[in-house]
Amino acid sequence: MMRRFLSRRLIVLNSHEGLRRGISRSAAATATEVENATITPKMPPFDYAPPPYNGPSAADIMKKRLEFLSPSLFCFYKKPLNVVDGKMQYLFDEDGRRYLDAFAGIATVCCGHCHPDVVEAIINQTKRLQHSTVVYLNHAIADFAEALASKMPGDLKVVFFTNSGTEANELAMMMARLYTGSQDIISIRNSYHGNAAGSMGATAQSNWKFNVIQTGVHHALNPDQYRGVFGSDGAKYAKDVQEIIDFGTSGRVGGFISEAIQGVGGIMELAPGYLPAVYKSIRKAGGLCIADEVQSGFARTGSHFWSFEAHGVVPDIVTMAKGIGNGIPIGAVVTTPEIAEVLTRRSYFNTFGGNPVCTAGGLAVLRVLEKERLQENAFVVGSYLKDRLKGLQEKHDIIGDVRGRGMMLGVELVTDRQLKTPAKSEILHVMNQMKEMGVLVGKGGFYGNVFRVTPPLCFTKEDSDFLVDVMDLALSRL
Numbered sequence: 125m126m127r128r129f130l131s132r133r134l135i136v137l138n139s140h141e142g143l144r145r146g147i148s149r150s151a152a153a154t155a156t157e158v159e160n161a162t163i164t165p166k167m168p169p170f171d172y173a174p175p176p177y178n179g180p181s182a183a184d185i186m187k188k189r190l191e192f193l194s195p196s197l198f199c200f201y202k203k204p205l206n207v208v209d210g211k212m213q214y215l216f217d218e219d220g221r222r223y224l225d226a227f228a229g230i231a232t233v234c235c236g237h238c239h240p241d242v243v244e245a246i247i248n249q250t251k252r253l254q255h256s257t258v259v260y261l262n263h264a265i266a267d268f269a270e271a272l273a274s275k276m277p278g279d280l281k282v283v284f285f286t287n288s289g290t291e292a293n294e295l296a297m298m299m300a301r302l303y304t305g306s307q308d309i310i311s312i313r314n315s316y317h318g319n320a321a322g323s324m325g326a327t328a329q330s331n332w333k334f335n336v337i338q339t340g341v342h343h344a345l346n347p348d349q350y351r352g353v354f355g356s357d358g359a360k361y362a363k364d365v366q367e368i369i370d371f372g373t374s375g376r377v378g379g380f381i382s383e384a385i386q387g388v389g390g391i392m393e394l395a396p397g398y399l400p401a402v403y404k405s406i407r408k409a410g411g412l413c414i415a416d417e418v419q420s421g422f423a424r425t426g427s428h429f430w431s432f433e434a435h436g437v438v439p440d441i442v443t444m445a446k447g448i449g450n451g452i453p454i455g456a457v458v459t460t461p462e463i464a465e466v467l468t469r470r471s472y473f474n475t476f477g478g479n480p481v482c483t484a485g486g487l488a489v490l491r492v493l494e495k496e497r498l499q500e501n502a503f504v505v506g507s508y509l510k511d512r513l514k515g516l517q518e519k520h521d522i523i524g525d526v527r528g529r530g531m532m533l534g535v536e537l538v539t540d541r542q543l544k545t546p547a548k549s550e551i552l553h554v555m556n557q558m559k560e561m562g563v564l565v566g567k568g569g570f571y572g573n574v575f576r577v578t579p580p581l582c583f584t585k586e587d588s589d590f591l592v593d594v595m596d597l598a599l600s601r602l
């Protein structure tokens with residue numbers, strides 16, 4: 125009786141919040157919702173209300189999208205969400221309803237949606253100069269390059285700007301091939317590196333690989349600590365790379381590319397000991413080691429600024445995108461002066477790469493990370509969230525694995541813990557339920573059965589509690 129009363133009160137309170145913002149009672153909470161309610165976890169308070177939305181409805185947008193956009197586009201959720209506003213770790217739909225964003229536009233919004241410092245930097249730069257290209261001087265590109273280089277270990281201090289992660293990986297692999305004079309690249313199964321010719325070749329999941337020519341890449345065993353044949357023994361998986369070099373190439377290779385935590389592949393951190401052994405084999409075969417930090421870099425893992433650092437290696441080339449712009453389209457490749465020299469053999473040019481608006485925004489993102497100590501927050505809150513998710517695993521058999529670091533966490537759902545049978549339909553149901561309760565998480569893994577929890581790094585402990593309570597309730601209802 126008390127539970128029922130409390131739940132009614134929660135729904136009514138939520139409806140009042142909606143009414144204050146000028147939302148109709150029917151949009152804020154319907155009678156049926158009140159009737160069907162059980163105790164729903166309460167989202168932490170947040171002192172921001174977006175302006176009223178007067179734009180097209182979700183249905184109108186969907187109609188246009190179906191007619192004028194690529195048929196390959198897909199949406200999360202049975203009833204796709206029309207996101208019209210964002211503020212820090214929250215998103216708002218067309219009715220002003222608030223959602224806790226634990227996906228961050230695919231691990232991209234690192235310091236929070238529309239962070240005021242980033243918005244200000246973008247606006248100020250846009251008012252002065254939007255675009256000029258690198259054939260003229262401008263301070264924005266040089267300032268961001270200097271700041272990025274200061275975050276890198278060793279001699280990694282030459283920066284090339286691109287517009288995306290795909291482009292960054294294309295450029296990195298081309299430089300490795302040019303520098304070494306060898307074409308063979310080794311990547312890891314289950315990885316994702318992009319969708320242009322070279323990077324799709326490095327990507328190693330059939331559902332992301334189109335049936336077009338992708339040459340020169342060998343895919344090594346995935347040092348997958350959950351499903352892999354050698355468990356967490358990184359050195360054993362590393363032998364496969366040596367065997368590829370010995371039996372699949374001339375003995376000389378162009379390089380090796382990997383994420384330290386596979387993102388699209390379902391938040392899978394490579395087994396410990398793997399990267400140091402592989403880097404040794406690759407370098408012995410004359411190759412360069414490329415770290416793809418597109419998803420896992422830029423403070424997200426909390427313990428380190430770059431995810432490769434947790435493995436005690438220093439790459440020859442590092443690629444990045446996503447978080448470095450907090451949503452601005454920008455990517456980068458950072459390498460040593462010696463390797464960078466290879467691009468002087470021909471003309472290399474990228475019209476938008478290093479654009480003043482993007483680089484001014486990127487610099488503001490880096491400053492916010494430092495000012496608000498977001499790497500530390502990713503570590504502290506991320507560890508807390510992981511512990512709470514581990515607790516949930518003890519309660520729900522369907523959770524086969526909880527993994528990751530900082531604010532890059534994965535929750536793998538299986539219908540049988542022994543067989544590790546992917547819970548493909550269950551995850552969709554839980555994800556939908558979580559959205560209905562106001563929490564957005566991502567989904568990935570080869571079988572599509574892993575929750576990807578990659579929130580903005582300003583996520584709080586209260587947000588974590590809310591997320592876990594909502595996931596708990598959704599799983600209980602399965």
Ligand SMILES: Cc1ncc(COP(=O)(O)O)c(C=O)c1O
Pocket residue numbers: 230287288289290291293316317318319383387388416417418419420445446
């Ligand atoms: C690890 C990794 N590398 C590269 C890419 C490609 O980046 P983009 O989509 O910006 O081209 C992604 C995208 O998800 C990624 O996760």
